[in-house]
Amino acid sequence: MSPTPGPRDGDRGETDAGAAFALARAVSVALHPFAVFLALTVLGVRALAPQAFAAAMAGVGAAVAVVWLFVWQRHRSGRWSTVDASHPSERPLLYLVLLLVLALVWWWMRDRAASLGHGIVAVAAMLVAAALFNRWIKLSLHMASLSFAAVALWPLAPTAAAIGLALLPLLGWARLRMRRHGAAEVIGGAVLGVGFAMGLRWLA
Numbered sequence: 001m002s003p004t005p006g007p008r009d010g011d012r013g014e015t016d017a018g019a020a021f022a023l024a025r026a027v028s029v030a031l032h033p034f035a036v037f038l039a040l041t042v043l044g045v046r047a048l049a050p051q052a053f054a055a056a057m058a059g060v061g062a063a064v065a066v067v068w069l070f071v072w073q074r075h076r077s078g079r080w081s082t083v084d085a086s087h088p089s090e091r092p093l094l095y096l097v098l099l100l101v102l103a104l105v106w107w108w109m110r111d112r113a114a115s116l117g118h119g120i121v122a123v124a125a126m127l128v129a130a131a132l133f134n135r136w137i138k139l140s141l142h143m144a145s146l147s148f149a150a151v152a153l154w155p156l157a158p159t160a161a162a163i164g165l166a167l168l169p170l171l172g173w174a175r176l177r178m179r180r181h182g183a184a185e186v187i188g189g190a191v192l193g194v195g196f197a198m199g200l201r202w203l204a
Helices: 009-030 033-048 050-076 088-109 114-133 141-153 158-177 183-203
Strands: none
Touching: 009 158, 033 050, 033 114, 033 141, 033 158, 050 088, 088 114, 114 141, 114 183, 141 158, 141 183, 158 183
């Protein structure tokens, strides 16, 4: 009786590639800007304005839901190629919606947790900068969000900040593996987030 043939090299390569893509997708979902900013809100409000925790989570949760429904509708309708607005031409509308929603969050939080106002303005400024650069480079908002959160959290929750910084290379690999960005866009997004978080710390 002849031995049962094992998997061919080509099949094994396809399986490995599929597993790597699945891991990259899982990392991108787990470290999506929505998840990152929700975590940043939880830790920031607990440290700076614990009395406003419920109001802050309601406001940010509603904002995330509105933006998610918007991007899901754009992708479902075929207007966007992915829910990440992967094509540069899809980004201007995304930035506009994000800035409008951030303005509403700032208005909601102004009397409830004024200490978070600088952070909201810093995120808005970061998005404006990304929108301006979009003409030349589609910066990774995944990388910008995680690097911003990690640096901004350092004085408030250093352990969480260190974890965020340690996860940046993994997230960068995931965005490259999924072909959502090139290396310059990944690195540029991280630099953008660090820069505006440092500006926030200077203002605070």
